[in-house]
Amino acid sequence: xMRGVLPWCAILSSFVLLGAAPVAxxxxxxxxxxxLCGRFDQNKQLVGLKKPVKSNGRFCIVADKGVLWRxxxxxxxxxxxxxxxxxxxxxxxxxxxxxAKEEPTVRVINQVMFALLAGHLGELEKLFEIDGSVxxxxxxxTLNAREPAVAKAVGKIALDxxxxxxxxxxxxxxxxxxxxxxxxxxxxxxxxxxxxxxLF
Amino acid sequence: MNRxxxxxxxxxLVVFLLLSHSAYLWLGQRIAPDxxxxxxxxxxxxxxxxxxxxxxxxxxxxxxxxxxxxASEWAAARRAADAYRAxxxxxxxxxxxxxxxxxxxxxxxxxxxxxxxVVLLTARxxxxxxxxxxxxxxxxxxxxxxxxxxxxxxxxWQDDPFGxxxxxVQARAQETPVRPRDGRLYVGDGRLEYVVLPITLRAPAFSxxxxxxxxxxxxxxxxxxxxxxxxxxxxxxxVMVHAAAAGEQARWELSVIGFGSILGIVLLIWLAFRSLKxxxxxxxxxxxxxxxxxxxxxxxxxxxHLLTLVFGASLIGGAQDYGIYFLCNRVxxxxxxxxxxxxxxLLPPLLLTLITTVIGYMGLALTPFPGLxxxxxxxxxxxxxxxxxxxxxFPVLVRSDTLTKIRLANWYVGSLARWPLLGRxxxxxxxxxxxAAVAIFGGSRLGISDDIRLxxxxxxxxxxxxxxxxxxxxxxxxxxxxxxxxxxxxxxxxREEALKQRLDPLIERRIxxxxxxxxxxxxxxxxxxxxxxxxxxxxxxxxxxxxVLAARIGEGDQWVTATRERFRTSELPVLLDDFLKxxxxxxxxxxxxxxxxAGYASIVAVKGLSKPGLPILEGAAAGLDGVRWVDAVGAIxxxxxRYRHYMGWVVVFSYIAVYGLLYPRYRGATWRVVAPTALASxxxxxxxxxxxxxxQLFHVLALMLILGVGVDYGIFLQEPGARRDPIAWLAxxxxxxxxxxxFGLLSLSKTPALQAFGVTMLIGTTAVWLLVPCFDDYQVEKxxxx
Numbered sequence: 001x002m003r004g005v006l007p008w009c010a011i012l013s014s015f016v017l018l019g020a021a022p023v024a025x026x027x028x029x030x031x032x033x034x035x036l037c038g039r040f041d042q043n044k045q046l047v048g049l050k051k052p053v054k055s056n057g058r059f060c061i062v063a064d065k066g067v068l069w070r071x072x073x074x075x076x077x078x079x080x081x082x083x084x085x086x087x088x089x090x091x092x093x094x095x096x097x098x099x100a101k102e103e104p105t106v107r108v109i110n111q112v113m114f115a116l117l118a119g120h121l122g123e124l125e126k127l128f129e130i131d132g133s134v135x136x137x138x139x140x141x142t143l144n145a146r147e148p149a150v151a152k153a154v155g156k157i158a159l160d161x162x163x164x165x166x167x168x169x170x171x172x173x174x175x176x177x178x179x180x181x182x183x184x185x186x187x188x189x190x191x192x193x194x195x196x197x198x199l200f
Numbered sequence: 201m202n203r204x205x206x207x208x209x210x211x212x213l214v215v216f217l218l219l220s221h222s223a224y225l226w227l228g229q230r231i232a233p234d235x236x237x238x239x240x241x242x243x244x245x246x247x248x249x250x251x252x253x254x255x256x257x258x259x260x261x262x263x264x265x266x267x268x269x270x271a272s273e274w275a276a277a278r279r280a281a282d283a284y285r286a287x288x289x290x291x292x293x294x295x296x297x298x299x300x301x302x303x304x305x306x307x308x309x310x311x312x313x314x315x316x317x318v319v320l321l322t323a324r325x326x327x328x329x330x331x332x333x334x335x336x337x338x339x340x341x342x343x344x345x346x347x348x349x350x351x352x353x354x355x356x357w358q359d360d361p362f363g364x365x366x367x368x369v370q371a372r373a374q375e376t377p378v379r380p381r382d383g384r385l386y387v388g389d390g391r392l393e394y395v396v397l398p399i400t401l402r403a404p405a406f407s408x409x410x411x412x413x414x415x416x417x418x419x420x421x422x423x424x425x426x427x428x429x430x431x432x433x434x435x436x437x438x439v440m441v442h443a444a445a446a447g448e449q450a451r452w453e454l455s456v457i458g459f460g461s462i463l464g465i466v467l468l469i470w471l472a473f474r475s476l477k478x479x480x481x482x483x484x485x486x487x488x489x490x491x492x493x494x495x496x497x498x499x500x501x502x503x504x505h506l507l508t509l510v511f512g513a514s515l516i517g518g519a520q521d522y523g524i525y526f527l528c529n530r531v532x533x534x535x536x537x538x539x540x541x542x543x544x545x546l547l548p549p550l551l552l553t554l555i556t557t558v559i560g561y562m563g564l565a566l567t568p569f570p571g572l573x574x575x576x577x578x579x580x581x582x583x584x585x586x587x588x589x590x591x592x593x594f595p596v597l598v599r600s601d602t603l604t605k606i607r608l609a610n611w612y613v614g615s616l617a618r619w620p621l622l623g624r625x626x627x628x629x630x631x632x633x634x635x636a637a638v639a640i641f642g643g644s645r646l647g648i649s650d651d652i653r654l655x656x657x658x659x660x661x662x663x664x665x666x667x668x669x670x671x672x673x674x675x676x677x678x679x680x681x682x683x684x685x686x687x688x689x690x691x692x693x694x695r696e697e698a699l700k701q702r703l704d705p706l707i708e709r710r711i712x713x714x715x716x717x718x719x720x721x722x723x724x725x726x727x728x729x730x731x732x733x734x735x736x737x738x739x740x741x742x743x744x745x746x747x748v749l750a751a752r753i754g755e756g757d758q759w760v761t762a763t764r765e766r767f768r769t770s771e772l773p774v775l776l777d778d779f780l781k782x783x784x785x786x787x788x789x790x791x792x793x794x795x796x797x798a799g800y801a802s803i804v805a806v807k808g809l810s811k812p813g814l815p816i817l818e819g820a821a822a823g824l825d826g827v828r829w830v831d832a833v834g835a836i837x838x839x840x841x842r843y844r845h846y847m848g849w850v851v852v853f854s855y856i857a858v859y860g861l862l863y864p865r866y867r868g869a870t871w872r873v874v875a876p877t878a879l880a881s882x883x884x885x886x887x888x889x890x891x892x893x894x895x896q897l898f899h900v901l902a903l904m905l906i907l908g909v910g911v912d913y914g915i916f917l918q919e920p921g922a923r924r925d926p927i928a929w930l931a932x933x934x935x936x937x938x939x940x941x942x943f944g945l946l947s948l949s950k951t952p953a954l955q956a957f958g959v960t961m962l963i964g965t966t967a968v969w970l971l972v973p974c975f976d977d978y979q980v981e982k983x984x985x986x
Contacts, residue, residue, distance in 0.1 A: 046356065049759070071346050090343075095343070100388070174357075
């Protein structure tokens, strides 16, 4: 059960999203592989909870296809984003499915994603104001949604990285905070495991 | 003599007043005819609340236009839409663009609902709360907790750990597929990406002037947009688009029928009399008739429908009969006979023809359609004014030496002698048997049709656009909906909820795609209390999902208590009045009719409806108190059908009435006056059947008018004057030809109702014309004598 689609847009975007601060410069630094997989470690600090909520798993981004986000610990859960739908899997079972037909924003999210992967950063700049800096081979940016409604739902996003994105931090308007660290990044056709490929 | 001049002078004064009033209306007030097609439809007199719900739906629609600008690439669609928008922006006096506010309003509106989140649940979650285990809800919360995508919302996780409120928000957002995107409104169909531009008209939708300005503005905007993105697709929908198309068509028909009739009549009279004077005289009577009809109708109705004028244009064919009859008889009469003496002789038949025609038009006035009533009154007034002009002025204007008989007229009259006549012979019997056989055959093949499309028949491209927009924007159907009534607002909301329980399975079965209802936003107080209890019993209870969840995430009793407290502070009841006042409710306000007569009422609108689903939806209301399925399309068809039936009987009784009216004058020959018209009507029905037409109200109404017009010809031929000099035949020929001309032109109308009327008049009048001389007993005697 997954609610609120607008935030997805921002978070997914933020993941590969490399702002326009010196957009051209960052674009030069970034590798643009067809397939990118790796490990993520997520740390959520939620209002009212004493301890941070930690989880980790694997993710894959495939150009022209979409995104696979697999939480492995402590609560297995897979989310798959393709052009026309968002699907949540628990094991093999589809726990939740939202198609673009029901929720038109789904397609926008995915188009934004694909635009990002293809390096169409100009397109993203229309959704977010991008602010940041580049130092040698690393960079960091903050994103602020241009639409007040998106900003309200998403909050503020910060990214940093080099050849790839390394950290994503989201400060939600509600006070909750999510930070994700990426590691063990692999690109190329064999980056994806067989069962991951099967999930697409 | 003095008294006669006084009469003519008095009529001159009346005509002067008419002229001044008309000049004042057209030049001073700049009146324009009405184009609202709904004005033609009957009011639901038996149920004012129902009528109110209809007009509520109509009002919600009529001052709005919706434009979508699409292209295969979002960027191209956006560029085209921006160009389109810029053109519209230049005329803010005409239209107002509504695309800026929605996004802001929606998110602000949701903030307003947060304080009430415990009472806002989707039906699916409500059912899941009753049916699902603790484990299910703990899973939901944990998924939301660990998912990177599930947590980033305006509502903190701890305020909505089970996603109940978020689910409701999502469901509300999905009531429309339109979404904000890049500062515009967006919708897509998988093929093209569209920018949506909702427009509110500042000028009345049914004003001809406004229609012209808005339509040309839209056309200009479209060409600018397509200049920028050549493959851009622009679809415009709204009541005004239909009204403008219908108005354009009616205006064209008005001029064709009007000018066509006048031209034809001028030609006919010229051929008959070879003189300019009778043309001027007949035109004079027609002009006074039209002016009188216009002025008096305006005084009576305060407005005139464009279709009244279209139909009224065919009046020209009827109004000239009296003048022609007078002129023909003047030609035939002795030169010694003074025109006033002639009039005295002609007055009884003239009066009878007027009364029978008026009876014919009264048939239209008896229907519940305001438009038809207006047409009937307009036509009767026109005829009366034309008639009075003939009676008051013609004897003064036409002296015995004004006209001379000419050869063509003689030829017409001569043809009467060669006309086949009915008698007690074998030929008549054979003809009668053949006629009866054809009539029975044709009658048996005559189907019936009461389709609403008789009244309005938009072009295919307009209809396609409408269907496309309805699908793309997932709009509810405006003509079919549920009307929910109750003693109080609370009762109405509860009844809506009972109805929705029956509609939800229909969504699963894909009979409808969804519904709009006030109770989607504001549950009844009863449901709100029930939900608070449900959440306390199934979520916040000891050992329930919240307690299990706390253990799973390593939080203690303190967290559980704090979270329970949070739920409790957002249990505030959400109130209908607050909602209706907030900007969020703007698109939904039309659903709430509010206080009516002795209670409250609301509309539940359905989406994605198809024809086979209609009986199922009607059935869904069965047995629910205060819920009524309203099918405006079906209701109008029922009314059309009922009146087709009813008017059929009125036609039959009118024949009896006309017979009674004529009997004192024609005695044993009365049947000769009425029979040709009756037989012509039967022949018309048979011909309609043979050509595969379906009988509809407007055929029957035309039969009524054929009675009025056709009996005139019978009267002309049965008059004593006709026996001495068959010049009356010339009057019949001229009258029939001009009637044929004007109604024949009406049969060119694109409005199926007018077309049916025209076709029936065309066939019927021709048949009467051909039949009338067959029933002339003077001729019978003459042939016998030979």
